[in-house]
Amino acid sequence: MIRRIAVIAGSRYPIRAPFAGGMESITWHLVEGMRRRGVPITLFAAPGSDPQLQAETIEVEPLVLSDAARADVAMPPEKTLREHHAYLQVMLELGRRDLDVVHNNSLHYLPIVMAELLSAPMVTTLHTPPTPWLEPAARIANAADIRYAAVSAATAEQWSGIVEATVIPNGVDLDQWAYGDGGDSLVWTGRIVPEKAPHLAIAIAEATGRRLRIAGPRPDPGYWGTFIKPHLGDLVTYEGHLTGHQLAELIGTSAAALVTPVWDEPYGLVAAEALACGTPVLAIARGGLPEVVGHDCGRLIEPGTEEAMIAAGASLLSETMALPRAAARRHAVEHCSLNVMIDRYLALYEELSTRRRSA
Template sequence: MTGLRVALIASARHPITEPFAGGLEAHTWGLAHALIRRGHEVELFAAPGSDPALEARELPVRKVVLSSAARADASMPAGRWMEEHHAYLSLMLDLARDGEKRFDVVHNNSLHYLPVAMAPAVRIPVITTLHTPPTPWLESAIQTHEACPVLFTAVSEFTASAWHPVVPAARVVRNGIDTAFWQPGPGGSELVWSGRLVPEKAPHLAMRAARAAGVPLRIAGPISDERYFDEQVAPLLGDGITHVGHLDRHALAQLLATSAAALVTPSWDEPYGLVVAEALACGTPVCGFDRGALAEILTPDCGRLAPPGDVRALAALIPRVMELDRRDARRRAEDFCALDRTADAYTSLYEEVAR
């Protein structure tokens, strides 16, 4: 089948551009580029300010203009919630109007419920990727239909299992990273932690483990929760632990490639763990907590996992992980985490539903 016309729905909250707000934005950016390279026409729905180099038309996020009376109503939700709701409502109404004339398939990578709830109104196939553990809004949207017309994929076996009671037939298509970009490096003497600085990613636990192991640690990522950062992270900085800021991909790849090992310390059930794949591609073995899908990615050759939340056990594993062969880490990324595998799987899925 020749190239398909794909409507790719992304986050209306964060632009799809570097430095990425999180793994979801990084994944959507990489997938869009990979699909375009395969000859598909990709039209991206995303927040303003998304990467113009995607060569895909950015659909505007239509901001709602409410009257003072509506804003004063007791039912008025937070302004950001209302703007997101209005953006996705506008998009789905637009697709329902004449989407079948412009697209062959809709691929929803957002976390919003409306693309699922309104899928029956769209006269083209809708695919939704499950990127998170179950949420009440999305579960409700799925159950509004006797037979939900959406085809669901999940980013890991773990995530598919978590959604199984509501979505019993989700197909697993794991996220991937561009192994041609994330190149192996020589390693170094310091540890690295990367990601959003939020409680569910728990960088403070990585800081405690690094300090207990006596190994310096560099932390990279946006301060997405200022109160958490001020109360839990900032007091632990210094004495060999530094926050190097919110880095673009080039700077982050350099940081990973020159680190001895990567710490991954989720305090929630990680649906996939893009930071794990990025570290492995740079030849950097991973030491983390056994939560969510991390055990699907790591093998004993490229990483070790401690019981969830056990800082002492994590610290004890760090010296062993630093001794692992960096070539094995890179090999695991090439075999299991490559973006080409992800894009090929979605291309096959698009062709299947478009028939």
């Protein structure tokens, strides 16, 4: 019986709505979903996280550096140093606790390389392709103390030469992302950054004369000012960085959702959220998106040049908008459920905890 679980979140953004990105959203829903089932969880998260989570803070107070240390010409940026020591502090604290499982839901290397110091086994979720920080850590870490879960088969394949990962797709809360009756506009949601490429969604909307509503955080002022802001007007509008219920209302009153990454999207949470609202999805087939968007509820654009993808998107848009909304919702219920994700993690926790107890 699992009685004591610790979850390590990312330290870059608080775990609170409106979420900075999909990883923050998944962490919040994972913790809250398990607590609703009576599973006791301690969350370590960035300052400013939702008070409802009762998270312990990932931070160093204070970060003490002598004048000699600060004078070192090899000193990295203080932000990097603070993050390193914050995770070091968390792992040392976890090493002092009696736990059944530690779930590493961060992108930092220290939880992986220090996992063998814990009394409990660790589950590490792979949310990204291999990175220069995570890949070496996974190669040298004691594999007997860590099990990896990948958010899609595509992500598991990217890591296949380094670690073996169980595929546990992300899930969405089907109550929060409620079925909507649709509308006439298109919608694009997510972080407004170059790799998510909302400028391609804008180009598809302009090519077809369809109104597009955009929502999400704007962490890259240069990209926003150059590629997005000049196009805002009657056809393209920015709706803000919306909370979950506001975002569900926006998506549920849209005719189709555009998902336009120009990198290998590890999962594609915004596509799953749209489908849960009954909104068909037109997406670029990068990374895990083909696993999320079925032919009954969306259409896929083959990756290529921007001009080719815009032309393909414009060609497929009417077909996408004509797909039945009930089929989109049904696909989300069957393939993108938060409850299914939680079931799979709990089964993995129990397997690891049982194995450790019997060792």
